[in-house]
Amino acid sequence: MAALLEVTGLTTKVSGFTILNGLDLSVEEHELRVLLGPNGAGKTTLIAMITGQFKASSGTIRFAGQDITGWAPDAIFQTGISRKFQVPNMYETLSVFDNVMVSLRGRRRVFATLFQVLRAAERDRIWDILEFVGLADKANDPADTLSHGERQWLELGMLIASDPKLLLLDEPTTGMTESDKHRTAELIQEIAKSHTVLLVEHDMHIVRQIGKRITVLHQGQRLAEGPLAEVMSNDLVRQVYLGKGKFQ
Ligand SMILES: Nc1ncnc2c1ncn2[C@@H]1O[C@H](COP(=O)(O)OP(=O)(O)OP(=O)(O)O)[C@@H](O)[C@H]1O
Ligand SMILES: [Mg+2]
Structure with a gap:
């Protein structure tokens, strides 16, 4: 069966600067995927592209069997993709x-x-x-x-x-107290029982609590992917995070 979300060779250039660089990512239905990566890796840009706020220079985005590349944000929302912004929108x-x-x-x-x-x-x-x-x-x-x-x-x-099919959550625990973060991670796990979720999260306590399949982005490319323990012991990933205090 095809993945619910299939990103292939996604490249975005802004003013000659390459932000996403041939990125491939696929997320299965009912998966809770965590997206990690250092600052500026392209995580928020990827989300903005999936929701149609940014346009791709090349590459494709397929969702639920349709090619949604270049669609307007409203049309993409109608297919069942919802995004949570860092600043709540209400x-x-x-x-x-x-x-x-x-x-x-x-x-x-x-x-x-x-x-x-x-x-x-x-x-x-x-x-x-x-x-x-x-x-x-x-x-x-x-x-x-x-x-x-x-x-x-x-x-x-x-x-x-x-009632979205896919929820895109960009750092939903930023600025929260530790107990609020924990509660949020529990909520996300509950939500993921009936939705597909792509979660950008910096906080390694939360990532560990959720402990699912991880994709690591670096310089607009996929650096590593797999279960948490495997990704955390990956040499390339360790080099990227070295000295940044994130992978303790
Ligand atoms: N509109 C824009 N114009 C020019 N450069 C941009 C624009 N938006 C983002 N960038 C650059 O693209 C790169 C990726 O940014 P992005 O916000 O996607 O990273 P991120 O992985 O979400 O980082 P963070 O962890 O800090 O949220 C950064 O180098 C950023 O400066
Ligand atoms: Mg970001």
Whole structure:
């Protein structure tokens, strides 16, 4: 069976500078793949290309059997790819509940959405999601009153509500306390039981907690791939991380 996401020979050049350099990556359905790599390796660029925010100079991106290379971000979102940004993307003055509702209904006409009658099935689904991300007791609070960690969890809830096939998570634990990070890693593992996830994560405690298949990017190329222990003992990977304090 073909992989859910298949990136082949992806190259991106910006102002003559090569950011991704013939990158190959394939992710199977229901996989939780961790993407590692030093600063500037091209991880965020890869995510921006999968979601159509950046265009490839050459190479292809296939998703769920379709060639989505060069498609507009909206069209790519419609195929079932959702991205979590480092800074949560939500409606600050709306309640936690309403933010999830807007995502459930497809974000397009936010205000029309807010005044539509809520069906029982929708209400149940929103409560399930709020329970899942641990925010049910804050359902009526405006989003801008949440803590940093809670905001990240609300955004994860909003992503789940949009029911994507593939979730792209770019450093979702940045700036969190250790216990919030741990909780986030647990949530991601739960999410991965029913979704395919590509996770960019720098924090090695989290990577160890998740402990799945790892792809290491370096200078826009795939440097190594495999189970965590194998990747961590790879000489090339160790050289790239040497002195950066990341692989302790
Ligand atoms: N719009 C742009 N114009 C020029 N160069 C860019 C642009 N966006 C990114 N770059 C460069 O591309 C390279 C890869 O950046 P990218 O943000 O993808 O790395 P990253 O692996 O996500 O790094 P980090 O771990 O710091 O988040 C870097 O050298 C960066 O300076
Ligand atoms: Mg990045």
